[in-house]
Amino acid sequence: MTNPLDLPFDTDEMLAGLKPWIETESPTFDAAAVNRMMDLVQHDLATLGARAERIPGRMDLGDSVRAAMPHPRAGQGGILLLGHLDTVHPLGTLDALPFRRDGELCYGPGLMDMKGGNYVYLDALRKLLAAGVETPLPVTVLFTPDEEIGTPSTRELIEAEARRHRYVLVPEPARPDGGAVIGRYAIARFDLQTRGRPSHAGWQLSKGRSAIARMARAVSEIEGMTTEDCTFSIGVFHSGKWVNCVSSVCDAEVLTMAKTQELLDEGVDRMLALGETGGDVVLEVRRGVTRPVWAPDQPGTMAMLSLAQEIAGEIGFEISGASAGGGSDGNFTGALGIPTLDSIGVRGADLHTLNEHIAVDSLVERARLAAALFCRLEA
Numbered sequence: 358m359t360n361p362l363d364l365p366f367d368t369d370e371m372l373a374g375l376k377p378w379i380e381t382e383s384p385t386f387d388a389a390a391v392n393r394m395m396d397l398v399q400h401d402l403a404t405l406g407a408r409a410e411r412i413p414g415r416m417d418l419g420d421s422v423r424a425a426m427p428h429p430r431a432g433q434g435g436i437l438l439l440g441h442l443d444t445v446h447p448l449g450t451l452d453a454l455p456f457r458r459d460g461e462l463c464y465g466p467g468l469m470d471m472k473g474g475n476y477v478y479l480d481a482l483r484k485l486l487a488a489g490v491e492t493p494l495p496v497t498v499l500f501t502p503d504e505e506i507g508t509p510s511t512r513e514l515i516e517a518e519a520r521r522h523r524y525v526l527v528p529e530p531a532r533p534d535g536g537a538v539i540g541r542y543a544i545a546r547f548d549l550q551t552r553g554r555p556s557h558a559g560w561q562l563s564k565g566r567s568a569i570a571r572m573a574r575a576v577s578e579i580e581g582m583t584t585e586d587c588t589f590s591i592g593v594f595h596s597g598k599w600v601n602c603v604s605s606v607c608d609a610e611v612l613t614m615a616k617t618q619e620l621l622d623e624g625v626d627r628m629l630a631l632g633e634t635g636g637d638v639v640l641e642v643r644r645g646v647t648r649p650v651w652a653p654d655q656p657g658t659m660a661m662l663s664l665a666q667e668i669a670g671e672i673g674f675e676i677s678g679a680s681a682g683g684g685s686d687g688n689f690t691g692a693l694g695i696p697t698l699d700s701i702g703v704r705g706a707d708l709h710t711l712n713e714h715i716a717v718d719s720l721v722e723r724a725r726l727a728a729a730l731f732c733r734l735e736a
Contacts, residue, residue, distance in 0.1 A: 474702020540653030565603025657696030
């Protein structure tokens with residue numbers, strides 16, 4: 358049998374394959390753009406002989422693609438390769454952040470989070486198929502469109518699919534030290550709205566009640582609740598159309614992250630308690646999507662980490678394992694108790710920024726890791 362570590366992975370070939378993926382921009386809220394990305398990936402899967410199906414999107418979001426890779430037991434439970442193809446970068450980001458290689462780094466929107474990892478793991482399957490290597494377990498691929506906004510439309514799909522499998526691999530970008538994630542903190546999102554009273558800001562300022570001013574006070578109050586184990590941050594703030602009008606409506610979005618479910622529940626209670634229905638300005642707090650705590654040190658996951666560490670040692674690098682914040686769809690599968698190894702994708706930095714990039718040498722490194730995992734994970 359061919360040693361998966363000896364497969365002919367080629368950096369230039371991988372970068373050439375990644376280029377159209379990165380240049381097909383796919384911001385979450387643009388369903389048509391995400392679906393163009395799904396078209397591209399579905400084509401790539403078809404060229405591998407996979408039995409791919411398109412799952413229509415919901416909630417005005419993009420489609421998902423699920424594919425059973427060629428195998429005598431194709432479609433049966435085994436290994437689930439789970440990734441998302443949406444990004445935080447709006448259309449046109451390529452103008453400021455074009456796909457390009459600069460020495461040992463490669464840049465592009467969504468390259469680190471997480472198109473690079475998805476591509477690497479598919480390339481590992483491509484090379485295994487080309488070499489005639491049959492993995493002990495069948496592999497199913499599931500790519501989704503909405504992870505960057507908390508997975509509101511595909512959580513049920515992910516959980517239902519994951520329950521059929523023995524293992525889940527999530528090629529999110531590696532932790533800063535190159536390590537994997539074996540547990541994740543809980544995350545809750547909230548939608549806030551303040552409603553005041555409009556007036557002309559120059560002529561009748563005193564008659565107005567500013568929704569912006571009330572929300573601004575809420576920002577300080579909410580972010581002031583942050584502790585080391587439970588954080589609160591406002592990442593979206595919208596209000597106003599005219600500077601000479603006292604704004605009557607202001608919207609904001611809050612993200613809460615907690616290391617334990619108990620701390621998250623307390624954080625949720627504190628957020629909901631901020632609501633005000635009386636007075637001249639109303640503050641409404643609505644709970645949004647939630648990612649459950651994925652507790653670390655589950656035996657199945659730790660066995661996967663041990664195997665990954667053994668493989669990494671053979672390749673020539675080290676891989677640690679730790680819990681992390683940030684959230685991913687691994688929260689769902691890990692919380693179900695399904696052995697899940699997360700953040701085993703490419704190494705890089707500055708994800709979600711106009712400097713998002715990966716370390717080029719991590720492409721072959723992680724492809725070898727992926728190929729060996731596919732070959733050594735057994736029932």
